[in-house]
Amino acid sequence: MAKLELKNICKKYESEYTEPFLLTDIKLTIEEGEFLSILGPSGCGKTTILRIITGIIKPDSGSLFVENVDITQKPIEKRNFALVAQQPLIFPNMNVIDNVAFGLKMKGISKGERLDLAAAMLSKLGLKGLEKRFSSQLSGGEEQRVAIARALVVKPKVLLMDEPFNALHEELRINMRELLHNIHKENRVTTIFVTHFKEEANFLSDKIVSMSKGKIDEIKKL
Amino acid sequence: MKKQGKGTYYIIIGILLLAFLLPFIPLVINSFAYNFRWPRFIPSNVTLRAFKYVFYENSNTYEAILNTLIIAISVVVIDVIIAVPAAFSLVRYEFKGKFIIKAVLFAPIIIPSFTAIMGMYVVFIRLSLTESIYGVILAHILPTLPYMLKALMVSYGTLDIALEQQAMVLGSGPISRFIYISLPHILPGIVTGASLTFLISISQYFLTFLVGGGKVITISIVMFPFISGGDNAIGSVYGLLFSSLAIINLILIDLLLKKYYKKRYFKII
Numbered sequence: 001m002a003k004l005e006l007k008n009i010c011k012k013y014e015s016e017y018t019e020p021f022l023l024t025d026i027k028l029t030i031e032e033g034e035f036l037s038i039l040g041p042s043g044c045g046k047t048t049i050l051r052i053i054t055g056i057i058k059p060d061s062g063s064l065f066v067e068n069v070d071i072t073q074k075p076i077e078k079r080n081f082a083l084v085a086q087q088p089l090i091f092p093n094m095n096v097i098d099n100v101a102f103g104l105k106m107k108g109i110s111k112g113e114r115l116d117l118a119a120a121m122l123s124k125l126g127l128k129g130l131e132k133r134f135s136s137q138l139s140g141g142e143e144q145r146v147a148i149a150r151a152l153v154v155k156p157k158v159l160l161m162d163e164p165f166n167a168l169h170e171e172l173r174i175n176m177r178e179l180l181h182n183i184h185k186e187n188r189v190t191t192i193f194v195t196h197f198k199e200e201a202n203f204l205s206d207k208i209v210s211m212s213k214g215k216i217d218e219i220k221k222l
Numbered sequence: 223m224k225k226q227g228k229g230t231y232y233i234i235i236g237i238l239l240l241a242f243l244l245p246f247i248p249l250v251i252n253s254f255a256y257n258f259r260w261p262r263f264i265p266s267n268v269t270l271r272a273f274k275y276v277f278y279e280n281s282n283t284y285e286a287i288l289n290t291l292i293i294a295i296s297v298v299v300i301d302v303i304i305a306v307p308a309a310f311s312l313v314r315y316e317f318k319g320k321f322i323i324k325a326v327l328f329a330p331i332i333i334p335s336f337t338a339i340m341g342m343y344v345v346f347i348r349l350s351l352t353e354s355i356y357g358v359i360l361a362h363i364l365p366t367l368p369y370m371l372k373a374l375m376v377s378y379g380t381l382d383i384a385l386e387q388q389a390m391v392l393g394s395g396p397i398s399r400f401i402y403i404s405l406p407h408i409l410p411g412i413v414t415g416a417s418l419t420f421l422i423s424i425s426q427y428f429l430t431f432l433v434g435g436g437k438v439i440t441i442s443i444v445m446f447p448f449i450s451g452g453d454n455a456i457g458s459v460y461g462l463l464f465s466s467l468a469i470i471n472l473i474l475i476d477l478l479l480k481k482y483y484k485k486r487y488f489k490i491i
Contacts, residue, residue, distance in 0.1 A: 054387075054391050055391075056387050056390075056391075076387075076390040076391060077390050077391075077392075077393050077394055077395050078393070079391075080393065081391055082391060082392065083387075083388060083391045085384065085388070087384065089382070089384055089385055089388045091385065091388075091389070091402070091403060092407075093402075093403075093406035093407065094402075102389070102392055102394075102402070103392035103393055106389075106392055106393035106394045106395075106398060107393055150392070154392060154393070
């Protein structure tokens with residue numbers, strides 16, 4: 001849980017498959033405990049912003065501040081963020097509980113403690129009883145909930161979600177939306193949520209950022 | 223329909239088994255035969271003479287088995303150490319001269335490795351690697367590495383980068399990422415590459431003979447004089463010994479892979 005600031009982030013993207021893409025002068029502040037949604041059509045750069053925040057992509061210029069500390073050059077694994085992507089990305093060689101405990105293991109938390117924490121998080125997300133399953137034995141909604149549990153259990157400074165419910169069907173998406181809303185009310189983890197569904201953003205967010213063509217059009221407080 | 227399908231299945235299996243076992247029949251007969259020469263169609267007597275020679279009288283046999291295993295296992299280990307980072311870089315990164323590096327690494331499949339060894343031999347002499355087991359191990363890397371590399375490149379090709387990025391975001395550094403995410407994924411590739419490497423290494427005759435100078439005794443080296451015009455019975459016993467090494471290797475690999483896929487409920491794509 002922390003305040004996150006993006007200062008004048010620019011990124012030029014050239015790929016042999018698509019048109020060159022430009023992310024220009026992104027300025028954004030996310031207050032502590034806030035739920036911010038980035039809304040925009042596909043290709044507007046919202047995922048790129050998210051990937052810049054995680055550190056998977058390095059910005060060409062501009063900087064990133066967490067609690068007023070510059071983290072632009074900090075390695076990905078030391079940022080203490082968490083990411084829930086469109087694909088659940090459950091590690092296929094580990095069962096559910098080991099997946100959820102993975103982040104804690106990387107932080108050097110003892111086995112007993114991390115399994116307790118993981119089990120508690122799983123039951124919070126209604127996944128009790130699935131601890132020993134593997135990803136191939138889970139439904140799409142269950143997989144995505146495991147991914148959310150895995151992200152939340154590390155108590156990330158910022159939780160980043162990249163269209164996490166897109167692969168799910170309508171009904172399930174609404175359920176997941178409500179689940180996420182309740183979890184956020186309870187934990188108040190600073191969250192950035194990327195989506196192209198307006199109603200999803202409206203339902204969940206404290207603040208909505210609308211983007212198009214690599215620029216921020218407006219920031220709306222709800 | 224179903225019954226018929228099963229029938230064809232057994233017929234095909236039967237043909238395959240026959241094709242596989244046929245060469246072993248004369249091998250087995252030969253190894254027990256006494257006075258089995260043209261124009262005889264069956265040996266005049268059954269004897270254990272050849273087995274006695276191979277396992278009691280010729281003290282080279284055990285040294286040969288040991289050397290063959292030491293060489294093959296060392297080659298497997300070195301190949302894995304070289305091929306894991308090489309396969310990773312070749313799959314993940316685009317760089318100048320990638321094609322040339324790939325061509326050089328895979329060349330031994332097309333170009334016989336002794337052409338390269340002929341040149342390396344001079345260097346081996348200077349480093350006094352000839353007539354030593356270390357030289358033989360080095361020489362065996364040449365024909366085996368492409369197979370290990372290919373197996374690992376296929377494995378790395380199917381490893382989703384996003385999975386590794388997810389681990390990174392969760393705080394996993396390069397070493398733990400390799401141990402917990404990449405290694406489990408490429409393990410079947412390593413096992414496959416290892417079995418190929420093992421088989422190719424134990425069947426090397428020329429490279430072993432040239433670099434080892436007849437001082438490094440492996441099964442191929444002791445077997446060769448007997449099968450090329452020497453005592454057929456003894457040659458057959460060595461042949462059986464050689465095949466059993468290969469078959470044990472294949473069975474072990476098969477068991478390992480089966481255990482692996484049973485343990486981890488992998489999605490079959």
